[in-house]
Amino acid sequence: MSADLSVGIIGAGPGGLALGILLARAGFRDFTIFDREDDVGGTWRINTYPGLACDVKSHLYSYSFDLNAHWSRLWSAQPEILEYFERCADKHGLRPHLKLRTEIRSARWEEDTQRWCLTAADGQRHRFNVVVSAVGLFTRPLLPDLVEEEPFTGTVMHSSRWDHSIPLEGARIAVLGTGSTASQLLPELTKVAAKVYSVQRSPTWILPKPDRHYTRRERWVFAHVPLAKKLSRPRLWLRSEANIAVIEHGSEKTQDFTAIALGLLEQSVADEELRRKLTPDHPMGCKRLVFSSDYLPALTRPNVEVLDSPARCLRARSLVTEDGTERDVDVVVCATGYAAADYLGELDVCGEGGATLREVWRDGAHAYLGMAVPGFPNFFMLYGPNTNVGSNSVIFMLEAQARYIVRALKYLRRKNKRYIAVGPAALGEFVAKVDRWMVGTVWTTQCSNYFRAANGRVVTQWPRSARTFWGMTRRFKPADFSFRAPDKPSR
Structure with missing residues (x-):
């Protein structure tokens, strides 16, 4: 396949930016990142309420390929986190790929062209070989019925x-x-x-959060001793991994x-x-x-x-x-949260045969590795079903998914294919495994939370460690997908 494989990314938050950066590193140049806001950052741009900060330590809430030596405190506040993602967009040359103030309302697979058509709120249409939804988990606010x-x-x-x-x-x-x-x-x-x-x-x-500013000496060390920031993130990651047992009832x-x-x-x-x-x-x-x-x-x-x-x-x-x-x-x-179990927010996705993702998910959202659904070829998700990690940083999960998607697209390019669709058997095996792992977790107790679909299935949470998810996504598995070359029937 030529290098002109086009990719449309919906959402310029942490996931969409990570994918854009990794695509560029892999030699993909034809990609566009859409966002309805006027700049990047996703939830860190939309949310500006007093006291907003991250509940993951600063050095862990960052990309492994762009460690920040200048965090001011252990748990950073919203302005500093937003500044980090803005800087990443600038540093990695994403600005030319951004299409801001553009809300994508629908994505439709066109059988005749084997492309996705994205329709924006203003009626404009944009077509791509591949589409990735990076709209995130927290997109539709829930208001109480007062x-x-x-x-x-x-x-x-x-x-x-x-x-x-x-x-x-x-x-x-x-x-x-x-x-x-x-x-x-x-x-x-x-x-x-x-x-x-x-x-x-x-x-x-409520658990304690002993936040504090980094001392001047600590910040100097992070800025001038490269090994310091490189060691800090893995140390925090391993400590978070040790807390995975909290999900076991x-x-x-x-x-x-x-x-x-x-x-x-x-x-x-x-x-x-x-x-x-x-x-x-x-x-x-729970x-x-x-x-x-x-x-x-x-x-x-x-x-x-x-x-x-x-x-x-x-x-x-x-x-x-x-x-x-x-x-x-x-x-x-x-402060009543979001409809987190209703994935994709306001986005309507229509795949092969006219099937919509909302219809497919009427009994609860599911996706292979939280990324792909049969019947929706060339369509991936970031932060999709069952990828909300219970004890670690979502940035780690997003980066693992983004790397997997890039590996899949590199495979398409290398094999001169233009169609990729996950198989029903691969999805079924993955969902069954997640459901087996979910047994015995605190999320399955009688507890009101945003993790469940209407049928009671936990559709947001990842029931194992971040390390396990990394292990399952670090290699692309062609056997779990079907492919087509340009203008040729499916194998």
Whole structure:
């Protein structure tokens, strides 16, 4: 195959950028990265709420091929992470390949041309030999179904669409949710608001996050001793791998983490009744782990009240919970997460024979290695089904997938093929293996989380270590796919 194999990448977040960089390194020049925002960064550009930071340590939340010696702290905040991805786009020459402010609404496989047609929100169409969805897991915000018994005169906003024009100084603010987002933004809101209400459907386990700035000496060493930053990332990676046991229901690691969380709660909250409200009744790890050293102390401040009943409705200037509690509020912040189990966000994908991916996934999303689905040739995904790693960095997983896709495309180029489709048997074997591995994990307990599809199957989580996934993706397996040469029938 000639080197003109064209690739369309939907999403300029960490996954799309990684794939673009690796494609360029492999000699592919005809690729375009689309994004609906005005620059790169994905979720790190869209989300700008107060206190936003990563819950993976800085030196691990970076590409292995572009280690950053200039992180300012152990866990970096949103502006610094966004700056890192912007710099990667510049450094690796991706700017000419970007098509920003372009939202791709649909992808359709054209049988006659054996190409994908991408249709943007403005109606423009773009055709490629291969399409890769890098839209990510957290694309469609979930808003609670709050009935307005009276027209609410305040402001309601989702944390992922933060409105910085809304005055918060002296405001009465209700925060709906108790997950990672709430743990970051609530302490910041308590510094400026007159009153903050933490409205919880259920409390969550909180683990300490002993964040700090790197010292001047540490930063100098990272910048001037190349081996220092090269060793830091593997060390953090191995430490994260050791925590994989937390996903095993009742494991010793789970018990250790539970004891740490209970100790932090005891240390941070003196009031016995408040401790009761903040003690979860679900197993450690069945929901996303939350790391914060200032969330629990913030809940004890005099201008904070914890309401342990979910929000039910809004009135003119108040919020009412399920148990009838009513509080006057000016701003309602919905830190209520995303429809993570509904992959591809707003993107409609139509493959061979007119089948849509939503139809194929009506009983839950599934994909070979989280990347490919039978009937959708020349179509791959990054951060697809069952690739949300429970104990390590998603950047590692994204990079492993991007490298696999590049290997597949190099194989096409080398063998002069233009069609690649994963086989049903390969997908079936992979899904069966994932389901076997899922047995005994804490995610299969009776616990409300975003990991499950409507039929109860866990469709987001990877039930083994990041090392296992790397081992399964480090070599491309042609036997799991079918191929066609240009203008020739399938083998």
